[in-house]
Amino acid sequence: MEIQAIALPTEVAERVWKTMNSPGYGHPASNALAKGHGPCRHCLRPFRIGEEERTLFTYSPFRENGMIPLPGPVFIHTERCERFQQPSGYPVELVAYGAVLDGYDGDQRMVAQRKVADGGHEAMIVEMFEDVAVRYVMVRDLKAGCFDFRVERKVDSDG
Helix, strand or coil, X not given: CXXXXXXXXXXXXXXXXXXXXXXXCCCECEEEECCCCCCXXXXXXXXXXXXXXXXXXXXXXXXXXXXXXXXXXEEEECCCCCXXXXXXXXXXXXXXXXXXXXXXCCCCCEEEEEEECCCCHHHHHHHHHCCCCCCEEEEEECCCCCEEEEEEECCCCCC
């Protein structure tokens, strides 16, 4: 089974860059020099600590997937970046960072949770998807706990 990492939609990032407000909430966004690795929720690259500016805003990762909003803080690069487009697999640049993997069903109920810090991120997610109840996995930072990105089963283009 192949998996696909889903980054923050470009429309959301563009809205934040343009308005400096959190989409759906209107809270002001703020810019600061990176003090942590992140990652940027749009390009899924780690921030260069002390070198890159990042924009902090409120976002609900369930906005596209669920009825219950669960907003929290997320970061994107302050300078526009390209959306993550790796065709399959776990983002290579993020394997070095520990993660909490929350598996959700179609009704937005968490049905599985795993922690991974040894580089076995992709294998752990594939194992979680063996449970047919797991519709998608939300990846969160192991230390800060905030949302990083969503992972889904990769659907074959052949049907």
